[in-house]
Amino acid sequence: MIEGHLVDLVPFEDDFAIHLAAWMNEEAWFRTMIYDRREPHTENDVKKYIEKMEKNKRGALFGYQTKNGDPIGGVIYDYQGDRVWKADVMSFAGDTRYEGTDEQFDGLLMLIRYCFETRNLYRLEGAALAFDTVKIEQFQRAGFTHEGTLRQHIRWGGDYVAVEMFGLLHREWPGYDSMIEALGLQSSAIEPKPKPEKLEKKD
C-alpha cells in the first residue's frame, strides 16, 4: 500500500476484483480505455485482464480506495518504454459516485507520484475524449500540458470524437507533497458502499 492524502494505492485484488466485473462494463471504463470496442466483458474477461496486468512488464494496474477502505476504481500505467522512460497513465472511478471528486483526482496524483517518485520515469502521457471534461480538468490541474488533438479519432455513440493528448515531464512535477499542499484537496465524505458478496468458493 502507498498512502496518499485522500486515497491509498493498493493491490488490485479482493473487493476490487469483484467490483471490476461491473466496472469493466460501465461508461467510465470505456471513457478511459478509449480504443475499447464496448464489447461485453464477462467475469472471465475480467479475470484475464487482471492476470494480464499482473504479468505486464511494462505497466501495472492498482486499486485506489478512500482512507476508510472504500474501493473507488483503478489507476494504470502502461506501455513503459525501455529506452525512453515514458508511460501512458490512465485512471477511472469505477464507483461513479466518485466521478469528479478530489478522491478520484488524488488517485491520479498518486499514480503520477508512483511513476515519477518511485519508478523514476521521465515523461507521462494522458489521453481524454474531447467531451470528457472531468479527465481533461484533472490532467490540467495535475500540471499536464495539452500537446494536441487527434482529430475524429474514436468512434463513440454514432460519432467520431477527438482525443485530447496531454504530457507531463518529470522536471515539471513539483512532487506529491508540494502538490497536496498547493491544491488543498477536499474529502467528499461519500458513504462507503456495502462490501460486495464474496464469490462462492467451489471446492
Place this chain on the structure above:
Amino acid sequence: MLKGLLVDLVPYGKAFLENDHEWENGIARFWSNLGECPIVSRAQVEARHQEWFESNESYLGVPFGVQTKDGIPLGYFGINWMVPHCRSVMVGAVINDPDYWGGGYGTDALLLLMDYAFDWLDMRKVWLGTMSLNERVMRQMEKVGFTLEVRQREAVYAAGEWHDSLLYGLLRDEWPGRAALIERFGLQARPE
C-alpha cells in the same frame, strides 16, 4: 500487389526477410525507430520473424514489402495498427538504403498505401508518428496534406538529445485521391 509508378507494394516475403538482418543493423532504423540504433544478430532477427509468423495478436497489421519496378526490395510500408470500429490505421514506413531516399519512391509508396486504406479497407483516418528530427518525413507529410495533430514534448531520445514526437493525421475527406496527387507532384515512371 499494388502497382505504382516507381515502386510496387508486394507481400513482405522471402526476398525481404532475407535482407532484414542487414537492414535492421542499418542507418534507416535510426530514423524509423526514433533514434534507436539496433545491433542485432541473425539469430535475433530470425527469432523475431518466428514470433511474427506465430503471433495471433489481433493488432490487425497489414505489412507490405516495397520494391522498385524491376524488383529490387527496398523495405517496408504497411499498416502497423488498425482499429476497425474507429476506421483508422496507423502506418509505418522504411526504405533501407539511403541511396534510394529523396527520389520519390517513398511518396509513391505512401500514396499506394493510403489509396489501399481508403479505397479498399474503407478507413477514414490514416495517422503516423515520427520525431521532430526527421525533416524528410515532416516535409513529406506537409506535401501530402497531413495535419500535425500532436507534438509530444521530449518523447523521443535520439543521438544524445531529446526531441518531440509528432503525430500526423489525414482524414478521408481531406484525401484528394492518388491520381490527383500524382498529377500535383508530377510523379513519373522512370524510363527503362
